[in-house]
Amino acid sequence: MSDMTQTEPTADEPDADAPTGGAVSFQVAQDHKWYRRPNIVVPVVLVFLGLTMLAVADTPTARFRSEFAPPGDVRFDWAYFFHLVPQMLQGLFVTARATVLGFLIAASLGLVLALLRRSESRWVSYPAVAVIEFVRSTPILVQMFFAQVLVRATPAISLNALVILFIVVGIHYATYASEAYRAGINSVPAGQWEAATALNLGPLTKWTRIIIPQAVPNVLPTLGNYLVAAFKDVPIGDAVLSTGGVLFMANAIRSSDFRAVEPYLLIGVGFLLVSLPAAWLVRRLEERISYERD
Amino acid sequence: MEDWLLTPSQYGSLMGGARATVQLLAQAFALGVVLSLIVGVGRLSERRWVRGISFAFVEFARGISSIILLFILVIAIPILLQDVFPWVRGQPVIVMASIALGINMGGYGAEIIRGSILAVPKGQTEATIALNLNPTQRLRYVVLPQAMRIILPPMGNLTIEILKGTALVSVAGGFDLMRVTSNLEASMLAGGVVGVTVLYVNVLVIYFVLAQIINGLFRLGERALDKRFEQREGRAALPITIAQPGGG
Numbered sequence: 411m412s413d414m415t416q417t418e419p420t421a422d423e424p425d426a427d428a429p430t431g432g433a434v435s436f437q438v439a440q441d442h443k444w445y446r447r448p449n450i451v452v453p454v455v456l457v458f459l460g461l462t463m464l465a466v467a468d469t470p471t472a473r474f475r476s477e478f479a480p481p482g483d484v485r486f487d488w489a490y491f492f493h494l495v496p497q498m499l500q501g502l503f504v505t506a507r508a509t510v511l512g513f514l515i516a517a518s519l520g521l522v523l524a525l526l527r528r529s530e531s532r533w534v535s536y537p538a539v540a541v542i543e544f545v546r547s548t549p550i551l552v553q554m555f556f557a558q559v560l561v562r563a564t565p566a567i568s569l570n571a572l573v574i575l576f577i578v579v580g581i582h583y584a585t586y587a588s589e590a591y592r593a594g595i596n597s598v599p600a601g602q603w604e605a606a607t608a609l610n611l612g613p614l615t616k617w618t619r620i621i622i623p624q625a626v627p628n629v630l631p632t633l634g635n636y637l638v639a640a641f642k643d644v645p646i647g648d649a650v651l652s653t654g655g656v657l658f659m660a661n662a663i664r665s666s667d668f669r670a671v672e673p674y675l676l677i678g679v680g681f682l683l684v685s686l687p688a689a690w691l692v693r694r695l696e697e698r699i700s701y702e703r704d
Numbered sequence: 705m706e707d708w709l710l711t712p713s714q715y716g717s718l719m720g721g722a723r724a725t726v727q728l729l730a731q732a733f734a735l736g737v738v739l740s741l742i743v744g745v746g747r748l749s750e751r752r753w754v755r756g757i758s759f760a761f762v763e764f765a766r767g768i769s770s771i772i773l774l775f776i777l778v779i780a781i782p783i784l785l786q787d788v789f790p791w792v793r794g795q796p797v798i799v800m801a802s803i804a805l806g807i808n809m810g811g812y813g814a815e816i817i818r819g820s821i822l823a824v825p826k827g828q829t830e831a832t833i834a835l836n837l838n839p840t841q842r843l844r845y846v847v848l849p850q851a852m853r854i855i856l857p858p859m860g861n862l863t864i865e866i867l868k869g870t871a872l873v874s875v876a877g878g879f880d881l882m883r884v885t886s887n888l889e890a891s892m893l894a895g896g897v898v899g900v901t902v903l904y905v906n907v908l909v910i911y912f913v914l915a916q917i918i919n920g921l922f923r924l925g926e927r928a929l930d931k932r933f934e935q936r937e938g939r940a941a942l943p944i945t946i947a948q949p950g951g952g
Contacts, residue, residue: 486784547864547915548908549871552882556904559889563901642769649771649875657772664779674780678772685767 445623450698454630457691464503465510491672494663498673498680501659506684508575508653509641515580516640517633520587527592545585550643554578554650571651575644583640587633594629595621627699634692638685645681656681710906714888721884722910728802728870728880733863735806740813745843747818758814765811770804771872777804778876797878805873809866813859820854821847853929860922864915871911881907 445451526538545553557578561567569577598621606616648658660673710718746758765773777800786793792800824847832842874882885907892899 544908544912547868547919548911549868549882551868551871551875552885552904552908552911555882555885556901556908559900559904563896563898643771645769645771646872646875649872657775660775671780671784674772674776675784678768678776681769681772682764682767685769686763689763689767 445627450695453691453695461510464507465514467507486671486675490669491676494673494676495680497659497663498656498676501654501656501677502680502684504653505644505648505655506641508572508579508647508655509637509644512576512579512644513583513637513640515576516583516587516636519580519584521591523584523588524591524595527588528595542585542588545582546589550578550582551646551650553582554647558651571647571653575647575651575653579640579644579647582643583636586636586639590629590632590636591625593632594625597628598624631692631696631699634695635689638688638692641685641688642681708902708905710903714903715906717884717888718881718907718910721879721881722914724798724879724884725867725870725881726914728798728805728873728878729863729867731798731802732805732809732866732870735802736809736813736862736866739806739810740817743810743814744817744821747814748821762811762814765807766815770808770869771875773808774801774804774872774876777801777807778878797873797876801870801873801876801878805866805869808869809862812862812865816855816858816862817851820851823854824850853926853933856922856926856929860919863918863922867911867915867918881910 523538523542527535527542529535529538554574557574558571561569561574602620602624603616606620611620645655645657647653648655648661652658656677660677663673664670743758743761746754747762749755749758778797781800782792782795828846828850829842832846837846870880871882873880874886885903888903889900892903
């Protein structure tokens with residue numbers, strides 16, 4: 411960890427390399443550790459808090475619902491379009507929460523899968539590889555159908571649709587996350603492993619104090635990308651398991667009002683309004699962390 | 705072991721569904737590759753508006769959920785645009801679905817192509833300018849062939865993602881492997897849900913095999929490409945013959 415602990419003049423300063431002699435020692439040296447830099451930690455913590463609140467909050471009820479008779483023909487109607495917004499937000503909330511809870515499973519299970527895959531015993535690592543490859547290359551839609559049927563066929567288990575959705579999204583994205591963790595762990599320099607061995611650290615200390623803290627910054631942006639990807643896959647659950655997300659809301663409106671154009675376009679817009687800023691945030695994080703490492 | 709197999713007639717209909725899925729994938733792939741090329745090159749254009757439009761397309765295609773895009777194209781667009789483009793009215797679901805999947809693939813593919821064009825050394829572009837090639841020739845004969853080696857591996861992964869996306873088409877009313885599966889499920893329910901679990905295990909295996917085939921094809925492509933490059937290196941001293949600049 412030698413390169414992590416040294417305090418060096420920050421790279422933000424344009425003249426940091428200039429031979430200014432003792433002047434450098436007066437400026438506050440910014441910590442090189444990514445988790446001690448406020449410009450990275452504060453956004454990450456804020457996003458994490460927001461996601462946590464999303465996960466524990468109750469589904470809001472659409473308060474502004476009013477009786478609104480759509481016009482008789484099927485042409486696009488702006489008033490009808492806007493009157494659907496509260497329902498869309500409600501659906502979006504369910505979708506977002508399912509994403510967060512599913513991804514919690516994915517992020518933790520993914521680490522377990524990655525560690526299993528690294529295992530020295532073939533009896534552990536080969537099955538892990540097989541599971542990861544199989545789950546990754548089969549459609550999540552079929553997996554949802556499969557999970558639904560499996561739950562129905564097993565009398566001992568009874569889960570509601572949302573829980574099935576969390577589990578399927580969690581397992582599906584755990585395989586993606588495990589690849590991200592694997593890449594992150596492999597990116598820890600070999601010297602760090604050797605140093606841990608030389609210091610006679612136990613496996614627990616080695617992993618929790620040396621490898622994982624250095625692997626996490628490489629993994630965070632990739633995990634963020636998968637969070638956004640999972641958000642895009644959760645509406646599939648609306649079509650298969652009838653969880654009450656955005657697509658379910660649009661389908662319900664289509665069958666109750668016989669109008670198809672507005673609800674689908676509206677959920678498309680609402681979806682972009684969430685996923686584009688999220689993707690942008692992830693990209694910012696990626697840039698900052700890669701900047702830190704240079 | 706026999707518990708995990710279906711009857712031959714069921715496998716027959718699943719194969720029919722798999723054929724439909726592959727056909728759908730082929731259509732989406734064709735559109736997706738064309739879109740990726742156009743948009744990926746457009747993102748590096750010198751003209752600002754071309755860059756802007758390409759960027760907007762990429763952000764849209766990558767930001768929206770593929771199932772929502774599918775529903776928009778299959779259900780909303782035919783009604784919305786029936787006056788402007790009468791063509792969209794009454795198109796089969798499969799056509800609109802391949803367009804949706806193609807757009808989706810185009811968004812991701814454009815970023816792959818942009819990245820690999822940027823990865824081709826700058827000296828190559830400078831050489832084409834020195835040789836007085838026009839931008840189309842530069843792309844066609846110099847930059848893209850070299851970018852191809854970087855493009856292929858992520859393109860293979862993307863194709864597998866699109867294969868997984870084709871399963872969504874059944875939800876929107878199209879015919880594919882998943883539609884066949886749902887029909888079989890309906891006919892099997894009388895025999896109990898355990899049989900249906902077996903059915904889905906089989907379908908998952910079919911998708912897995914399809915994905916592995918795609919993976920293998922892309923591997924073959926990569927190997928063929930590498931071989932061509934090795935041959936080139938053997939006569940590196942010769943100028944690479946470019947088929948008649950100007951087209952004759």
